[in-house]
Amino acid sequence: MAPLLEPALLRRLEALALQVRRAVSGQMGGERRSRRRGQSVEFADYRNYTPGDDFRLIDWNAYARLDRFMLRLFVAEEELPLSLFVDLSGSMDWGKPNKADTARQLAGAIAYVALAALDRVRLTVFAEGETSGGAPSRGRRAAATLFSRLQSFPAGGVTNYEKLVWPIGRQRPGMTVLITDGLGESPLDPALRALQRAHQEGAVLQLLAPQELTLDWSGDARLKDAETGVEREFTATPLTQGSYLKLLAQRTDDIERAAHRRGLRFARLSTSEPIDEMVQITLRRIGLLQ
Amino acid sequence: MTVLAPLAAVLAITLPVIIGLYFLKIRRPTRVVPALHLWPSQIRDRQANVPWQRLRPSWLLFLQLLAAAALVAAALQPVLPAGASLARHSIVLLDASASMQATDVTPSRLAEAKRQVNAVIDQLGPSDRMTVIAVGPTSRIIASVTGDRDALHRAVNGITPSNGPADLSSALALAAGLVRSGDDARAYLFSDGIVQPLRSSFAAGLPFPVEYHRVGVSGENVGLTSLTVRTSAQARAAYLHLQNFGQQVRSVSLEWRADGHLLDVRPLTLPPGQGQDLVLPVPSDAISVTARLGAGDIFAVDDTATAVARTPRAFKVLLVTPGNVFLEQALRLRSDFQLDVVAPAAYHASSAYAMTVLDRFAPSLLPDGPVLIVDPPVGSALAGGPAVGIGRVRAVDAGDPLLANVDLQDVHVARSEDLRASTFGRPLIGSLQTPLVLVRDEPFRQVLVGFDLHESDLPLRIAFPILMQNLSEWMLPPSVPSHSFSPDEPVTIVPEPGATSVSVVRPDGSRRTLATGAIATFAETDPTGLYTVEQVIAGQVQRSWFSVNLFSDSISQLKPPDRLTLPPTRAVAIQATHRGQLEIWPWIALAALAVVTAEWLAFHRGL
Numbered sequence: 001m002a003p004l005l006e007p008a009l010l011r012r013l014e015a016l017a018l019q020v021r022r023a024v025s026g027q028m029g030g031e032r033r034s035r036r037r038g039q040s041v042e043f044a045d046y047r048n049y050t051p052g053d054d055f056r057l058i059d060w061n062a063y064a065r066l067d068r069f070m071l072r073l074f075v076a077e078e079e080l081p082l083s084l085f086v087d088l089s090g091s092m093d094w095g096k097p098n099k100a101d102t103a104r105q106l107a108g109a110i111a112y113v114a115l116a117a118l119d120r121v122r123l124t125v126f127a128e129g130e131t132s133g134g135a136p137s138r139g140r141r142a143a144a145t146l147f148s149r150l151q152s153f154p155a156g157g158v159t160n161y162e163k164l165v166w167p168i169g170r171q172r173p174g175m176t177v178l179i180t181d182g183l184g185e186s187p188l189d190p191a192l193r194a195l196q197r198a199h200q201e202g203a204v205l206q207l208l209a210p211q212e213l214t215l216d217w218s219g220d221a222r223l224k225d226a227e228t229g230v231e232r233e234f235t236a237t238p239l240t241q242g243s244y245l246k247l248l249a250q251r252t253d254d255i256e257r258a259a260h261r262r263g264l265r266f267a268r269l270s271t272s273e274p275i276d277e278m279v280q281i282t283l284r285r286i287g288l289l290q
Numbered sequence: 291m292t293v294l295a296p297l298a299a300v301l302a303i304t305l306p307v308i309i310g311l312y313f314l315k316i317r318r319p320t321r322v323v324p325a326l327h328l329w330p331s332q333i334r335d336r337q338a339n340v341p342w343q344r345l346r347p348s349w350l351l352f353l354q355l356l357a358a359a360a361l362v363a364a365a366l367q368p369v370l371p372a373g374a375s376l377a378r379h380s381i382v383l384l385d386a387s388a389s390m391q392a393t394d395v396t397p398s399r400l401a402e403a404k405r406q407v408n409a410v411i412d413q414l415g416p417s418d419r420m421t422v423i424a425v426g427p428t429s430r431i432i433a434s435v436t437g438d439r440d441a442l443h444r445a446v447n448g449i450t451p452s453n454g455p456a457d458l459s460s461a462l463a464l465a466a467g468l469v470r471s472g473d474d475a476r477a478y479l480f481s482d483g484i485v486q487p488l489r490s491s492f493a494a495g496l497p498f499p500v501e502y503h504r505v506g507v508s509g510e511n512v513g514l515t516s517l518t519v520r521t522s523a524q525a526r527a528a529y530l531h532l533q534n535f536g537q538q539v540r541s542v543s544l545e546w547r548a549d550g551h552l553l554d555v556r557p558l559t560l561p562p563g564q565g566q567d568l569v570l571p572v573p574s575d576a577i578s579v580t581a582r583l584g585a586g587d588i589f590a591v592d593d594t595a596t597a598v599a600r601t602p603r604a605f606k607v608l609l610v611t612p613g614n615v616f617l618e619q620a621l622r623l624r625s626d627f628q629l630d631v632v633a634p635a636a637y638h639a640s641s642a643y644a645m646t647v648l649d650r651f652a653p654s655l656l657p658d659g660p661v662l663i664v665d666p667p668v669g670s671a672l673a674g675g676p677a678v679g680i681g682r683v684r685a686v687d688a689g690d691p692l693l694a695n696v697d698l699q700d701v702h703v704a705r706s707e708d709l710r711a712s713t714f715g716r717p718l719i720g721s722l723q724t725p726l727v728l729v730r731d732e733p734f735r736q737v738l739v740g741f742d743l744h745e746s747d748l749p750l751r752i753a754f755p756i757l758m759q760n761l762s763e764w765m766l767p768p769s770v771p772s773h774s775f776s777p778d779e780p781v782t783i784v785p786e787p788g789a790t791s792v793s794v795v796r797p798d799g800s801r802r803t804l805a806t807g808a809i810a811t812f813a814e815t816d817p818t819g820l821y822t823v824e825q826v827i828a829g830q831v832q833r834s835w836f837s838v839n840l841f842s843d844s845i846s847q848l849k850p851p852d853r854l855t856l857p858p859t860r861a862v863a864i865q866a867t868h869r870g871q872l873e874i875w876p877w878i879a880l881a882a883l884a885v886v887t888a889e890w891l892a893f894h895r896g897l
Contacts, residue, residue: 090324091324091325092324094322094323094324095324099324181324181325183324183325183328184325185325185327209324212324217321220318220319221318221319221320221321222318222319222320222321223320223321223322223323223326223329224320224321224322224323224326225322225323225324225325225326225327226322226323226324226325227324227325228326230326231320232326232329232331233318234318234329234330234331240329240330243330244328244329244330247328247329247330248328251328
């Protein structure tokens with residue numbers, strides 16, 4: 001099996017980091033500023049000594065001036081819990097380059113950036129419902145396992161965003177990145193609303209194939225839905241092609257507006273873009289990476 | 291409505307074929323799409339190769355059916371009944387005479403008549419035939435028994451108006467010559483009814499009925515009907531008559547010009563139906579004078595009149611007679627004759643005389659030229675046999691132009707030389723006993739009268755000066771007649787002796803060359819105005835003039851008659867007519883083209 005990401009790309013990804021707007025509260029120490037006080041070099045505050053406190057934190061200089069015990073508090077540094085929700089429904093298994101393959105690479109790249117920064121990554125793939133990506137991964141060594149798992153999930157099934165509401169809601173506050181084509185019949189907004197409620201800072205990355213954005217065929221055809229298998233006769237003319245493109249643009253705009261409304265970043269990506277450019281240009285532009 | 295090509299109905303099979311094609315189902319390639327719900331449910335069947343499917347409503351199907359139906363309808367060549375009732379052979383007599391230039395109908399009577407004729411042409415059925423005859427001073431067939439509408443339209447539109455009268459008789463004679471007995475023919479006269487009186491030969495009727503379609507409404511016209519220049523002892527003057535033919539008082543201005551130079555402008559007021567005579571000065575050196583009415587009325591042809599002011603060149607004529615006052619007076623009636631009278635004893639041949647009249651005298655050698663010999667003496671070369679008593683005098687050919695207006699009813703001759711054996715020429719006037727007057731053309735125009743005028747009462751009759759006028763004008767026509775001619779009237783021009791070139795310059799500046807050495811008849815006199823005859827004699831150009839004017843009260847009165855007396859129909863069978871047909875297939879074909887265009891647009895817009 002070919003590697004999910006090229007080693008050269010991985011090296012470039014190590015120079016990036018997820019950009020969070022607010023402090024995080026992870027379970028383990030890490031490199032992210034936490035809302036808690038803990039061990040770090042960054043001074044946070046003073047408070048009065050109370051019995052039981054670690055007297056190693058007493059500021060003796062303050063005691064000399066004030067004649068009472070004061071404790072120096074430091075900002076704790078914790079890990080960032082990153083959740084990756086990757087759409088591997090039937091509609092993603094389409095296009096050249098394939099949207100599902102591109103989604104796996106994109107998720108892998110974002111996960112690798114997080115793992116390299118000692119963040120905790122939870123991978124979830126979904127179609128009709130969630131499919132756990134296994135236990136959360138942490139540390140750069142876990143990348144290979146995570147990549148392997150990503151590649152092992154087959155694409156297929158019907159997209160149902162409403163079934164994402166529960167797994168999103170039980171997450172601890174952190175960052176969530178949702179990679180999907182956004183073309184499922186069910187609305188995406190409930191899932192985005194759940195992200196907001198779960199205090200998730202994150203992004204919606206809509207991934208489309210170039211063949212969807214620019215139709216390269218015309219004439220009569222029997223259209224078959226990639227997810228449901230439903231078929232319908234259709235004649236592609238400038239008029240009908242215009243109608244399709246208008247509906248697609250409307251759908252995309254709806255997702256973008258909903259994401260911004262929920263405080264999420266949004267980017268529309270084409271599978272024709274190299275992964276390198278997606279990560280280093282587009283994701284940095286929307287402020288997901290730095 | 292009827293159809294001309296019913297067999298074209300088989301093309302209607304295309305309609306069910308089109309529908310059938312829509313019943314057939316298209317074999318469509320399957321395309322997997324990520325989200326079917328984003329694709330509009332629009333289907334258009336463009337090709338079919340797998341039967342069958344349910345017929346779906348489609349704009350393209352509707353437009354294709356409509357276009358096919360329109361094309362089938364056009365192929366059927368439907369026709370609508372038109373207004374005119376037509377025979378199988380329609381003879382259109384289109385008046386192109388002077389009065390049809392009147393503009394009381396816009397743009398002119400002739401144009402209106404052409405429009406009506408073109409409308410009739412459009413109504414011709416496929417088996418109908420039409421002949422078009424332009425009626426003018428000389429009627430002519432411009433399209434003969436044809437069903438080719440384009441040719442008929444071209445022929446009618448190519449007719450130009452003449453300045454002459456409408457000779458309906460000759461047009462009817464032409465038409466009658468085209469119709470065979472039993473033909474289903476009908477004539478349609480598009481005219482203002484201002485035509486020359488019909489000849490009596492039509493009293494027996496025509497082999498077809500004639501419908502009169504009146505063109506024109508008004509007779510409001512002021513015209514010049516006469517202009518002559520007379521020379522008196524003191525001066526020359528022009529006598530002009532103008533007439534108001536309308537029913538309203540008309541104020542006009544009269545321009546009077548000599549050789550194009552304005553001499554006078556006179557305002558005139560003419561009561562309805564009244565005329566006015568004017569005497570106008572003519573400069574002594576003027577060649578021609580022109581009167582022009584600034585009437586601005588509906589008829590321009592009679593608003594201008596031209597007269598030649600220069601007196602014609604005189605001929606020297608020699609009368610050799612022992613004494614004949616009748617003959618002398620008759621010859622002096624010709625104003626352009628300069629008559630010398632000599633006794634036979636004083637006669638000697640001279641080339642100075644253009645014509646010689648020998649009364650009871652015959653020289654040994656006749657002069658080379660026109661000669662009138664009266665009662666040649668016995669023993670002369672031209673003398674006939676012994677005198678015979680003459681009974682009734684009669685014309686050998688009553689239609690001979692030399693006897694025009696010559697009434698021989700009460701003419702008596704006591705006795706005459708017996709000219710039965712004479713080889714002089716053809717007899718003009720004769721009797722039961724002997725020819726009395728012989729004429730010949732060769733070697734010169736000459737006349738031989740076999741009796742002494744004193745032994746006849748002919749000189750006492752009005753016929754004598756007329757006969758002498760006819761004979762003298764035949765033998766010696768004016769070199770160039772200076773009086774006014776009617777449009778299209780032939781003008782006889784006698785080239786001067788020694789003329790190397792004779793040509794006529796018409797009022798429009800065009801030049802016509804005539805043959806020299808022979809008397810010529812110039813007939814291209816349709817335009818009104820001044821004509822110049824140029825003869826080159828010994829390198830010198832000698833000019834003379836004649837004028838052409840309408841001068842016709844019957845034409846200038848312009849009022850179209852409501853009814854026209856036309857010859858009766860001689861046809862033995864009832865003339866069958868049918869309604870004219872108006873073909874509408876071009877419009878249907880145009881509509882089909884529009885539908886096909888709409889279908890093309892609908893196809894490309896993906897409807």
